[in-house]
Amino acid sequence: MTPSANQTYILTLSCPDRRGLVHAVSGFLLERGGNIEEAAQFNDHATGLFFMRVQFACGAHDYASLQADWAAFAQPYQMRWGLHAAAAPMKTVLMVSREGHCLNDLLFRHKSGLLRLDIRAIISNHRDFYQLAASYDVPFHHIPVTAATKPQAEARQLEIIESEGAELVVLARYMQVLSDAMCTRLEGRAINIHHSFLPSFKGARPYRQAHERGVKLIGATAHYVTAALDEGPIIEQDVARADHTDTVEDLAARGRDTESLVLARAVKWHSEHRVLLNGHKTVVFR
Incomplete structure (x- = not known):
């Protein structure tokens, strides 16, 4: 089933770089039935920071539950992050x-x-x-x-x-x-x-x-x-x-x-x- 527009989200994040960040983020989304539609990341070797933007579809969880789950997930990684409904102007x-x-x-x-x-x-x-x-x-x-x-x-x-x-x-x-x-x-x-x-x-x-x-x-x-x-x-x-x-x-x-x-x-x-x-x-x- 193709997700509707109001089930598509954009996740942005930055944090100190470490091994396994892409795997951790994609795993989090997979566990919640998310399907990644677009992803980009950047490692700034000068500052040691990692940046990522992921657009994904998810029909199994609403915005509030995704936000709460992600907040708990992101804390150990010291992430600055945002979660946005893609369709919202x-x-x-x-x-x-x-x-x-x-x-x-x-x-x-x-x-x-x-x-x-x-x-x-x-x-x-x-x-x-x-x-x-x-x-x-x-x-x-x-x-x-x-x-x-x-x-x-x-x-x-x-x-x-x-x-x-x-x-x-x-x-x-x-x-x-x-x-x-x-x-x-x-x-x-x-x-x-x-x-x-x-x-x-x-x-x-x-x-x-x-x-x-x-x-x-x-x-x-x-x-x-x-x-x-x-x-x-x-x-x-x-x-x-x-x-x-x-x-x-x-x-x-x-x-x-x-x-x-x-x-x-x-x-x-x-x-x-x-x-x-x-x-x-x-x-x-x-």
């Missing part, structure tokens, strides 16, 4: 300022069935995209931000994020620097798109910085948000060619497509539980 909040290309791309991909998301809200410090949000039937929250009102604005943003149960927050060209406190609250579940190939050209106006240096490649970087500006673990990057005839405006126009593609990849991989944190780096099981 990830509850997501999008944040944007006045550059709408990444927002528009994500909304279109989601509407087209290319991203397994449940987009619960759009938050912006400007009103520019309230009509775009309405066209996709997504609630739009306009929360202005000034230096004086930033604490209150972030408190309201967090209230929306938590009330919607957001598992993912995407800064789709949201151009306000988040406070350290907010970064801590969103650790591991907020993705930013930076319009340069990090670690080059951090901070503001990276296309102008790139133009002044006469680079031959421009890029975009999707990374997890941390309190250190543009320093979070990198999920995905890509580049586009540049030459001496390009103006700053040319670079910015060409870079928009790269930014949209890079962010969409990162969001897709995160929503499919393919990204595992490895210190200041990531392991991405594509």
Whole structure:
């Protein structure tokens, strides 16, 4: 009998490496009637850590019993792990300022069935995209931000994020620097798109910085948000060619497509539980 979608799960884990881990995980699933559909693992010899992602079908046990059994199994191995229903779309909040290309791309991909998301809200410090949000039937929250009102604005943003149960927050060209406190609250579940190939050209106006240096490649970087500006673990990057005839405006126009593609990849991989944190780096099981 073919398992239904709601009986398919994704297990992610990381732990100190040791012999027999793959055998132990597959044995656990076999004993509970699980059928492995997809599996990937990685040994980081530099850190001595083992990473694994397994998609499996199981009709003999429900989510609660699998979770309880796995928690007891994982403890002796010192595992950091997650167990997710594969069919469940990830509850997501999008944040944007006045550059709408990444927002528009994500909304279109989601509407087209290319991203397994449940987009619960759009938050912006400007009103520019309230009509775009309405066209996709997504609630739009306009929360202005000034230096004086930033604490209150972030408190309201967090209230929306938590009330919607957001598992993912995407800064789709949201151009306000988040406070350290907010970064801590969103650790591991907020993705930013930076319009340069990090670690080059951090901070503001990276296309102008790139133009002044006469680079031959421009890029975009999707990374997890941390309190250190543009320093979070990198999920995905890509580049586009540049030459001496390009103006700053040319670079910015060409870079928009790269930014949209890079962010969409990162969001897709995160929503499919393919990204595992490895210190200041990531392991991405594509």
